[in-house]
Amino acid sequence: MGCLEALKPEVILSQTTFKEAREYIRKNVREYHEVEPGYRIFDVHIIGVPPLYVGVEGEHLIFPYTKPCHGTFVVKVAGGEEIARLRARRK
């Protein structure tokens, strides 16, 4: 998964659609934040049509990751300082 591999992701959903990934996060992750297309987490851009969601679960981020040939994955990675940056976007 390119740069994402370095984050040692746990794959929650694989080879799905960006819409199904959106619904999974919305329905299964208590804390989630809407981000714009192209939003960057570490070296990964969130790809898709709004609304796009990034979830926070404990110390982890859950987000959609789209590959051109294999569809969209929902992955879980250690969030680090990206969690604070995501929460700071809240108005």
Add this chain to the structure above:
Amino acid sequence: MTENNEKTALILLGCPQVPVQTSMALYLVHGLKEQGIRPVIAGTQAARKLMEVADPDWHYVSEMTDLDAAIDEITGKQRDFDLCFVFIHNDSGIAYAGTMAYISKARVYALLFGEHARDLAGEIEFPCEVVAAKAVHNPMPLKRKLDEVMQWAVSKR
């Protein structure tokens, strides 16, 4: 647009598993260059290699870049384009086109092909010009549709 006011177009390639993509991308960059528009191709490594092998002297290809690098430059406001053509034959292609429609000021053209071109076209819910044809091995149905758009794109310059 470049510093010398040259018009530019981003051509965003999808997964190269459907044969018509590389052929149509070369045809598109040829057409754009004929109109004085500088094409920049973004795609996976495999998609770019297919272009390189098909155009070894870079007669048609001017510049190629990685997908993530292109998105990085646009979201970072370092670069943008006047036109953006996104090749689409799967859900990921729709996701990339939707992203481009959001992050770029370019006029976006969604070029849909493959077995499910028309069904995929129905999934598009963002502003763009839709060009769809059921083309898998034979590029002619998509070429005909693209020719109509190319004339239109030029007249809007």
